[in-house]
Amino acid sequence: MLLFRSEEHLERSGKPKGAFMTPEQMWRLADTWYHDRDDPAWRRRSPDEAEEVFAEIGLNGDFWRLT
């Protein structure tokens, strides 16, 4: 997962087509994913739960499927 200066720079880089998101979406995902990682009660999300998190921040479609 890399950060490009803009969509134009991403296209110019010739990276294989994948998916992209805004830094704001990335922050929301990272915050949801990691904010409680040092909680003793933390547990890894199931694939279904992870897909729910993706959908909540607008990441839909086959690229984001885990199940």
Place this chain on the structure above:
Amino acid sequence: MNILVRVRLAVLERTIASGQVPTAGEIAAELDMPIAMVQEAFAKLGEAHVFVCDRDDPSRLRMASPFSSVATAFKVSARGGSYYGNCVWDALGIVSLLGGEGLVDTSCPDCSEPLRLRVKGGELAESDSVVHFSVPARSWWDDIVFT
């Protein structure tokens, strides 16, 4: 608290305090536990995709997610410390874990221009940059270091 939880928390606490992902020996000394037991816990945490073990050395972790044990292109400054994230997701994850205040410094893979993401009070400052994922979600763990 079971051994896996104790080891997981000790690794994270020590990484946050020192900026370095600890070895099994360091965790064994801290928890007063045999090294072999800590290495077994590292292996189980790796199998569970909580951490990523070093391929060649069972006493070391490659990733104590969200932290990287090696220098990467994603440098994080937060809560007075410096860290490396495994990718932009993990770098922002470190900022979140450390209270939602910090900086992520990286550079554009296309033009090498330095890029900075700033989080203050749990909010990300506006940025025109774009995050790219080349590997679909279901294949992330096929080669997590590449991902």
